[in-house]
Amino acid sequence: MKIFDIGVLSERSGVPPSTLRYYEEIGLIESIGRRGLRRQFGSEALTQLALISLGKTAGFSLDEIKGMFGKGGVPDVPRAAIHARAEALDAQIRRMTALRNALRHVAECPAETHMDCPKFRRLLIVASKSSLRTKGGN
Known part of the structure; x- marks a missing residue:
């Protein structure tokens, strides 16, 4: 599994770090640790962010999108x-x-x-x- 720090994840996903921190705070994504003060994320976070973006574009609320993730953040779309x-x-x-x-x-x-x-x-x-x-x- 690849590991990205928050800056790299932000760059690759196009999602600002502040939004990534917010998504983590509300349980949409989960960091796997820290390197110094910087959050670290697994490569699955890119898939999760793509699903979040797709869900938002389709008009789903963040709470509805949160319900589309199963155990371990794996997409489980109803x-x-x-x-x-x-x-x-x-x-x-x-x-x-x-x-x-x-x-x-x-x-x-x-x-x-x-x-x-x-x-x-x-x-x-x-x-x-x-x-x-x-x-x-x-």
């Missing part, structure tokens, strides 16, 4: 949670694609003003309903 997150991302992609298409139409719409464009008016209605839902109003 497939049902991954399927659910993939479905949520698919829904978000559909919404964002529809929004992009509507915005492109509005940008190129031949109507004299945006308020004369039926698609823009529908976009306003959808946006107001979405805003109400995120504020807990509907």
